[in-house]
Amino acid sequence: MDTHGPVIRLAQSPGEEAPPPEGTRRIIARQERAFYCGYWVKTYPLPADSLQGKKNLIEALTRRLFNHTEHGLNVPGARLTDARAAYEAETDPASRRVKGGMLAGALFNRAMDIFRHLVELQADGLEILSDYPLVQECGRCLMEALELGRLVLHRSGEEGIDELWGEPFRAYSLSVEEFYEGRYIKIGQCMRDIDRIAASMSENFGRIPFFEGIGPAVTDFAAAARVKCETLRTDQDIFDVWTKFVTAGERLAGFAHGNGRGSRGRPSGRRLHDHANGIELIQAGRLLIFYIVRARTPMPKSTREYIERITYYCDRGRMPR
Template identity: 40%
Template structure:
């Protein structure tokens, strides 16, 4: 059962600090669940665990490759080739890339095997816990998780090794537990978005010329959170995704008028760059649905450096 209560404030902060994690309520007409300070779009746990596992593993496998550096989506049937190349390579830089390619092959092989197991079960074939296919599937996911630590995000900024553990989590835990862990991770991701927005807002407040960007940033932050919380299978995505893209494009196109001269003009240019970098980082995080702590820390440091130079406030 859920209760209808007031919505979060525009910043996304919770309205009631006493709300317990796991509480379900209707927020702005949307069934939502509360975790760690955020109301998150709630989804009913599927009753058909086998079908849900198959769909989730397939979707999460695709998600890994969408977020990873290019060239590593190695087909599962090329696993032996990928392993031989990895074992043979000695140069550290090239070996890291071979490790990423091997991780891709292992993840695809594990997903392929799980699909076979699912179809066998659908045909009434009993699959015991010590079945060789099941054991090989688990082994593939485990090794992919280990090697996935060497894979970079497509930006090249840092790795997102926790994404490589998602298929294994689905494979080995009850679906209800996965949904709970998903909500916790989404709350952490929303918090990361809020941290970026808070710091970037400080940058915008250094000059009146950034005033219009404040509203654009707020809209994109809200749209980013909706993108983070919405499953791709949810029909709501047809409203959520266009708003995310459109609001992001508006923020990206914003350029403060360089009305000042000399050092002040240079700082305004730097501010324009930070707005675009912030938008790009929020987009990366929303796509991945996990925080990017290293990249975020680097961005926040650049904002702090700007703030140190931009004080006092730059006049319009």
């Protein structure tokens, strides 16, 4: 096994026994972990599987959604009728996409308004059943928001993160235990993609003299990113975890801006590599890992396209136009 801080990664070698089944639990260094995507992901105690517990969870997921998507989508639920009218009247495709995202935001907020009322009714002693009209309406709002959420981009403008739109509905429709298990899977996927991005950066930039020696800076940043990915803000060690993540990213950025051991214009084999393009790509990789870590959701399109761009740059000396 390969250990980088608290995160335990399974390093499979020829002749070793097969990895455990996905979802396997083990106590490692006095911490329960679940095995997903080749990583032992930190688990957390489950909150109460109650209407109040789900309300708190969905509120947190909704805040996280608006924090990582385009600006302007946090439309109050009270304006749902106005948001729908604006969306249905729009004919320009680009404007319709934006207004669809605003309608999705209003639907999410309407669902939360309903949840608050349901919790209040339950607190007054009313039994809330699954066929209760307000429960059904809440589910419809979340489902429609999920469909419209496919129109919305991540705040970076690079791609949508459908998982963020689906999480409140999953929290509403699944048990708390099932929902948390899904989150561990997503965190394992994030760790896998962080390492894919880091491996591509180390392999490709390591072949270019100007960026010689970048490997350790990339490795340290990826290791800190994996730890942050599984660490909640409420964890006792969040101050150290976040600080290590940020400072590792700063060291990588500093390396790109002049701490390398090469020199501008120095040939790599038979090819000159554009220095400015290289710096831009390193910064793009750093930002992409930041986006994945903060959202704790994989970004497959951005990851794939970044790896393609960095490979193109290494092979041809410049970024694709």
